[in-house]
Amino acid sequence: MHSINRRDFLSGLSLATAVLATPRYGFSWVHKANEFVEVDTTYGRIKGMRTEGVSVFKGIPYGGRVSGDRRFRRPAPLESWTGVRDALQVGAPAIQAPRRNEPAPAEDCLFLNVWTPANDNRKRPVMFYNHGGGFVIGSGASASQDGSNLARNFDVVVVETNHRLGLLGFLYLDELAGSDYAGSGNMGMLDIVDGLKWVHDNIAQFGGDPNNVMIWGESGGGAKTSCLYAMPSAAPYFNKASIESGPGVRMTLKETAAETTSLLLKELNIAPKDWRKLLDVPAADLLAMQGKLPSVAPFLGKNTSKGVAPRRAGGFGPVVDGHALPHNPFDPTAPAISKNKPLLVGWNEDEFTFFAWERKDTEFAKLDFEGVQKRLEPQYGEDTLKLIEAYRKATPNATAPQLYIAISSIAMMGLGSVDIAEKKAKQGGAPVFLYNFGYKSEKPIPGTDYPMGTPHAMDISFKFNNEVPPRDGSTPKESFFGGNRPERFTASHHFAELWATFARTGRPAAKDVPTWPAYNLKTRPTMRIDSTCEIIDNRFNEELNFWRSIGRL
Incomplete structure (x- = not known):
């Protein structure tokens, strides 16, 4: 994998x-x-x-x-x-x-x-x-x-x-x-x-x-x-x-979207001038065809030192149509x-553990640093070794699997989140607030001893305050991603209250949670959401500076 x-x-x-x-x-x-x-x-x-x-x-x-x-x-x-x-x-x-x-x-x-x-x-x-x-x-x-x-x-x-x-x-x-x-x-x-x-x-x-x-x-x-x-x-x-x-x-971009449309018509053997035939194709057949075309992630980040890589045709999502x-x-x-x-x-600290779980990838938990390099080289090429060295310097106690998860998680969801926060702050209008969700699930990824931590999608049940003790007083059931520790109920309450207060006032706040300052380009405050929340200034500063140096942020 x-x-x-x-x-x-x-x-x-x-x-x-x-x-x-x-x-x-x-x-x-x-x-x-x-x-x-x-x-x-x-x-x-x-x-x-x-x-x-x-x-x-x-x-x-x-x-x-x-x-x-x-x-x-x-x-x-x-x-x-x-x-x-x-x-x-x-x-x-x-x-x-x-x-x-x-x-x-x-x-x-x-x-x-x-x-x-x-x-x-x-x-x-x-x-x-x-x-x-x-x-x-x-x-x-x-x-x-x-x-x-x-x-x-x-x-x-x-x-x-x-x-x-x-x-x-x-x-x-x-x-x-x-x-x-x-x-x-x-x-x-x-x-x-x-x-x-x-x-x-x-x-x-x-x-x-x-x-x-x-x-x-x-x-x-x-x-x-x-x-x-x-x-x-x-x-x-x-x-x-x-x-x-x-x-x-x-x-x-609309040019890429037009290429995807051409791909679809070709697969269906429909000439562009006969596009109206698409109206007669059963929805089930269109769904099957959708699965045959190349998939594209729903959001893109920078992935070359020269700027933004062109998005290839395939996949369906919003089009910058002007x-x-x-x-x-x-x-x-x-x-x-x-x-x-x-x-x-913001984003979850261990986004990538979800994808390791989903793909039944147990080998990542056995990686040494040389193995991490081999895994990352197809994506980062000549920058791979420098990337690993930067992370080892910033997090000297991290194991090879931890470093792999950290790099993969921030690359997937973190860089774009920081990019958005920085651009919103530069705009000088309404405030922007940056967060990391960090409550750690103790549940191991099946086939490994590596814990789920804070995987992609675990935040959903937390921010909806659906991590709560049963109303009838019975023993709580294990949360699918969130595990068994009772501290998850406190983390869920914090998350939901912060978001509900933001909805009410435009500024996130909650009882027993530090005051959350707006993001700025000097101290770069980030709220880490957990059973005990904290504000961390310039979080991931060394790592983010490296990502900037190779044009990924």
């Missing part, structure tokens, strides 16, 4: 979402029914369920049909209904492999879920979450991101959407199909914007403040949040943002359109 490639990375993101959506590992969607609760929306009245102090509304439509002649286009207008519509079951996720305990995936997937402490017209902050899974899988019904505890314990309203994904959400047809398909390479993102507009028009009825909306997301959801931060159509509908383990600095997404989210600068919107950004 060598350095992770783009296909492995994307499949890992998919597995992360699938694992964390499994109810026995997360916060179950099955609740004891207390009472029904009804509320009016702009399209009609809906009925949800109030359980243990939280009103939950599932499967609310926020957009119309996107199948048939609406494939690759903006949705048909959503039709109002009469009477009371049930909002008791989650809606269909976007086209992907079947998801456990969710409806069958479908093209018509524009649904959202709402958790609120009460439908009482109070103006609570709204936390609008973008699910992970790259840009190809996932849903707003993943069990680990159940919003009940966050709403109940921190008096916020939580909203999550389903939206188009993969080929059906991001196939670039602008140059072939004409004005009806303008923005085709960003349909999945524009769906999310429609969800934000629904929140603006309706969330007051759910006890939320339409003028105090935070967008946030992890992994692919962080990349989606990065894009929304730069999209003119989204700008009126949110006030602050958080990008977690998904620094979307750059997205696909309109829906006018420019790269954070390249060359932070987006001016969001200059006055506060931002949180």
Whole structure:
């Protein structure tokens, strides 16, 4: 097993979402029914369920049909209904492999879920979450991101959407199909914007403040949040943002997206002038074809000393089309359109252990420093030995496997996060706050004695405050990634309270947590989130200076 490639990375993101959506590992969607609760929306009245102090509304439509002649286009207008519509079951996720305990995936997937402490017209902050899974899988019904505890314990309203994904959400047809398909390479993102507009028009009825909306997301959801931060159509509908383990600095250029479209048409034996035949291809066949094309990670960083490597054709995600997404989210600068919107950004300390676990890689735990060099050389070439020497100097007590995980983790999620924080700080507008999540799971990676530490995706259940003792006082079950130590409950509370306070005020804060200063280019303060939190100035300074010296940051 060598350095992770783009296909492995994307499949890992998919597995992360699938694992964390499994109810026995997360916060179950099955609740004891207390009472029904009804509320009016702009399209009609809906009925949800109030359980243990939280009103939950599932499967609310926020957009119309996107199948048939609406494939690759903006949705048909959503039709109002009469009477009371049930909002008791989650809606269909976007086209992907079947998801456990969710409806069958479908093209018509524009649904959202709402958790609120009460439908009482109070103006609570709204936390609008973008699910992970790259840009190809996932849903707003993943069990680990159940919003009940966050709403109940921190008096916020939580909203999550389903939206188009993969080929059906991001196939670039602008140059072939004409004005009806303008923005085709960003349909999945524009769906999310429609969800934000629904929140603006309706969330007051759910006890939320339409003028105090935070967008946030992890992994692919962080990349989606990065894009929304730069999209003119989204700008009126949110006030602050958080990008977690998904620094979307750059997205696909339209020239590359056009090459991907050509690849697809060639594979389907469709001439460019006959592109309309795509409207008749069954969605299942398009999903199969999507899997045959080269995969591309949902976000890119610098990877040559001469600048940014060109993104190769293949894969589906947001397109820098000059309109829906006018420019790269954070390249060359932070987006001016969001200059006055506060931002949180950061990553998990041991991101890469997730991918070692997912790939059943046990050999990394046996590496010596020569073995680390061999593993990293395909990615870093002539810089590899200098990179290892820089890390050994900065962390002289690190073992070879620890050094390998540290390098791989910061390269994957850390460099882009720091890049975003620096560019936002240079902008001189609203503050940006940089964090590392560092709670350490003691669970070993199967087949090794190496602990999971703080792997990719472990933060989801923590920040949703779903790492909590059972409400009935029974013995806590082991957390899938988080392990058994009771300290995880304190770390989860810190994480959730920091984020809920940021949603409320634009500045993260929590009881028993140090004051979190905004990031600046002198002291570079970073909040390390754990059962005991601390501010660390100039964290990873030597390591980051080396990454800068080889043009990776």
